[in-house]
Amino acid sequence: EVQLVESGGGLQQPGRSLRLSCAASGFTFDDYAMHWVRQAPGKGLEWVSGISWNSATTGYADSVKGRFTISRDNAKNSLYLQMNSLRTEDTALYYCAKDRLWGSYSGTLGYWGQGTLVTVSS
């Protein structure tokens, strides 16, 4: 069974940093691209970032480009999101999601974790 468990969320002040992690199990992690998607309280979904299976391809939403960095450690079956220069508008539930397609950076999100909440406030 595919499991994605996010961690690292919490309360942080504007301008500070936070690092999210996603622990994956139940599938061959290094065969799949991975993504982060966020959802502000009571709002819709926003794709944040994605990374291919071998880290060769990464992508970012315009709203986080230059501030957030996605990475992965295939030996540890883990996905990360380094969030710098946090803003109040980054407050959201952050989901880790597995790409649907084996070996491809497709952007379709076949499995999702339950999310970790990030609150940015002074």
Next chain:
Amino acid sequence: EIVLTQSPGTLSLSPGERATLSCRASQSVSSSYLAWYQQKPGQAPRLLIYGASSRATGIPDRFSGSGSGTDFTLTISRLEPEDFAVYYCQQYGNSPFTFGPGTKVDIK
């Protein structure tokens, strides 16, 4: 970036009725790389449709997708009680991948 617009914002229907949800893109979506997701309160989203019309694994055949270019439709042929939820379209043909604002299907 490609901007997606969904209509209507809310659709009020009764169980057994047909639901038709629309998603329009600000520019043509490459190779019909358009997906639909369902989200229920307190839950993570679930992939329903990819490639505009292909059902994801385990999705009932009452869900169908159609469209190409800039106009796409999700149809639920007969609403079941568990189908009342928010539905999002997403384009993944161009990075950054983007979602529409969602359509809420609620019970009339």
